[in-house]
Amino acid sequence: MFSLIHWLVILSVTLWPFGAESKEIKKTSLEIPKGKEAEVVRIALLQNISEVTLSADGSFQVRDSQGRPLFSGPRIVKTKVRAAPQGGIQWGIQSFATAPLVIQARGGAIRLDHHLYRHTLEIWPEMNGKISVINQVGLEDYLKGVLPVEANPKWDLEALKAQAVAARTYALFKAVENRDKKFALGKDVLSQVYAGKNSEHPVTDQAVESTRGRILTYRGKIFPAYFHSTCGGGTTHAEYLWNVEPHPSLKGVQCNFCWASKHYRWSDSISISEIEAALKRSGVKISGISEIRLEDIDATGRARKIGIVSPEGKISLHSNDFRLWIGPSKLKSTLITSMERKENQYLFRGRGWGHGVGLCQYGMKQLAELGYTYAQILQYYYPEAVVETLNNSSEFESASP
Secondary structure (H helix, E strand, O other): OOOHHHHHHHHOOOOOOOOOOOOOOEOOOEEOOOHHHHOEEEEEEEEEEOEEEEEEOOOEEEEOOOOOEEEEEOOEEEEEEEEOOOOOEEEOOEEEOOOOEEEEEEEEEEEEOOEEEEEEEEEEEOOOOOEEEEEEEEHHHHHHHHHHHHOOOOOOHHHHHHHHHHHHHHHHHHHHHOOOOOOOEOOOOOOOOOOHHHHOOHHHHHHHHHOOOEEEEEOOEEOOOOEEOEOOOEOEOHHHHOOEOOOHHHOOOEOOOOOOOOOOEEEEEEEHHHHHHHHHHOOOOOOOOOEEEEEEEOOOOOEEEEEEEEOOEEEEEEHHHHHHHHOOOOOOOOOEEEEEEEOOEEEEEEEOEOOOEOEEHHHHHHHHHOOOOHHHHHHHHOOOOEEEEOOOOOOOOOOOO
């Protein structure tokens, strides 16, 4: 179940919260959500695609945007769903003038192409004749589809519980931050990886259930509990990477616990032509690179800026943007310890994998093996944070088993 592909995704997780062009300083402290807002999350599964194929082995109901039933049945045979030519959604050969079309699983889950998702799918028509698909699912069921691909089910249970609380906290923060948008989270590393019901594992399910409702807070407010694979010796401040408010629980701590990660040290050679092509794809047109410089080094040794020199002059880029544009599997972190030009390529050496903010997953693993509890692990990587339990007055009604 825990495939190599999933493992690679875990190790390259970035939780990059905002686009490279964002100038707004984002808040890192928000009110704790209550009621349904604390129990349900909305995840964009697919955006701006031509069509999808849906099926379900159990009973279902289809409703319009007002919640009125359109039809139901004991199962969904494979059906193609796309935007209707005159607006709305086309289900097979039928068209419905609604935005969105809502499909609720009453007997298990809905299969979207080859992936199973619990509870509810919303099909939204887009302006360009495409569709987007959003999964509305209970928070705890969502986490069961996150943990097996964001942590290794073979790890110590206390480590998995720490991961569950961090992932729950991050998801709820995004739910509040994006409450006025169609969805709160994506399903990839730019949010946190979510693979639906297919990925669920008994051990990570246990970690979710044994921490049900528990989140991290600072002075009674929720914050984005970022995490990454391997810090390489120390975590760093969130505001060093992104346009976010400084937060006491998102500042760097020394970490002597992730040395066993195979990504603690890394090296890779990247040709200048690869670098120029990657920058051009990201909107930075440059050619004839003559020098690359590490700039504005922080206390952990991470470069906050990358200087690029070419015949047109010098430009300065945010280092994490540069890393992601080049590819996080090649330039694994901004903790670059040396950079050497050899003819038409650069040899980069560094430590760690990921952005380096918040929870270090390999450090978490080692601390759990040393006997620390999940709460102790979280309080180490998120200084001054406390673990609280949500006190919800309502319960999200899930038809899924």
